[in-house]
Amino acid sequence: xxxxxxxxxxxxxxxxxxxxALVHNSLIAGAVLGVVGGLISTFVMMRDMPFAVHSISExxxxxxxGALLIGANVVVGSLTGSILAALVIGLLGSRARxxxxxxxxxxxxxxxxxxxxxxLYKGRSANQFGLLTGQIVAVDTPQxxxxxxxxxVVLVGLLVIWRPLAFASTDPELAAARxxxxxxxxxxxxxxxxxxxxxxxxxxxxxxxxxxxxxPAAAAMRITASPRLVTxxxxxxxxxxxxxxxxxxxxxxxxxxxxxxxxSFLIYVGCRIAGARR
Numbered sequence: 355x356x357x358x359x360x361x362x363x364x365x366x367x368x369x370x371x372x373x374x375a376l377v378h379n380s381l382i383a384g385a386v387l388g389v390v391g392g393l394i395s396t397f398v399m400m401r402d403m404p405f406a407v408h409s410i411s412e413x414x415x416x417x418x419x420g421a422l423l424i425g426a427n428v429v430v431g432s433l434t435g436s437i438l439a440a441l442v443i444g445l446l447g448s449r450a451r452x453x454x455x456x457x458x459x460x461x462x463x464x465x466x467x468x469x470x471x472x473x474l475y476k477g478r479s480a481n482q483f484g485l486l487t488g489q490i491v492a493v494d495t496p497q498x499x500x501x502x503x504x505x506x507v508v509l510v511g512l513l514v515i516w517r518p519l520a521f522a523s524t525d526p527e528l529a530a531a532r533x534x535x536x537x538x539x540x541x542x543x544x545x546x547x548x549x550x551x552x553x554x555x556x557x558x559x560x561x562x563x564x565x566x567x568x569x570p571a572a573a574a575m576r577i578t579a580s581p582r583l584v585t586x587x588x589x590x591x592x593x594x595x596x597x598x599x600x601x602x603x604x605x606x607x608x609x610x611x612x613x614x615x616x617x618s619f620l621i622y623v624g625c626r627i628a629g630a631r632r
Contacts, residue, residue, distance in 0.1 A: 377604055379498045384600050386505045387553050387566065388593030393512055394550050395571035395588050397543060400523040404568045406443055409457040410551045412464030413439035415560030419471035429500040432552040439464065440548030444541040497556060504549050511546045515539055557596060562611045565618040566592055573622040576629035591621050
């Protein structure tokens with residue numbers, strides 16, 4: 355295949371205006387996911403939990419593929435898998451060492467279970483591939499409703515626990531000594547994280563959720579130490595990555611996830627260079 359043909363698949367903006375109407379729901383979902391992912395990304399990095407995110411995404415993938423196999427609602431299946439994984443990690447992994455062990459067990463189990471369900475599924479191959487790498491037009495109106503409802507739950511939950519969670523994430527021992535319910539906050543946060551991961555799987559697929567839930571805050575922390583500014587930048591980076599990825603993927607035959615991850619990675623590299631110069 356010629357270079358022109360390859361680039362024609364990666365970037366092709368013919369009939370772009372007509373195609374834009376097809377991803378109206380995806381753009382709304384992507385913007386909302388960027389806000390939620392950017393907010394929760396701050397705590398993911400503060401609590402050193404990127405691998406927990408990946409583990410939850412594998413169980414979310416298993417739940418979604420299981421729902422696809424039996425003809426159930428894929429969003430509900432994804433949410434179920436995410437919440438179960440989050441609860442297991444939150445309840446059994448109170449210490450970092452225990453948490454890492456549990457994550458090491460859950461990740462291959464969830465991925466293997468999801469692969470099994472997809473192998474048994476006899477429907478469209480695009481549905482199988484989309485669970486792993488995302489689909490640009492995968493968000494229909496019922497799914498958008500689920501995503502918006504889930505986002506509202508996560509946002510309200512974060513607002514309620516924001517201050518004590520920030521304290522517990524920064525210095526859990528001192529927070530516990532001051533009477534902050536550290537264990538309960540950890541469990542609530544894990545559920546909110548599970549809901550966010552399930553949302554992300556619907557847009558970018560199970561394999562690349564880290565680009566939405568981890569990379570934004572990691573990039574922001576390279577250029578500022580202000581908690582408030584880190585949060586604002588993280589949200590901005592996440593929204594730019596997801597919405598920008600959708601807009602670029604619209605003009606190609608490539609799944610959405612490479613565009614989202616590339617934008618997210620470039621933002622991180624730019625922030626790292628800027629931070630080094632400062």
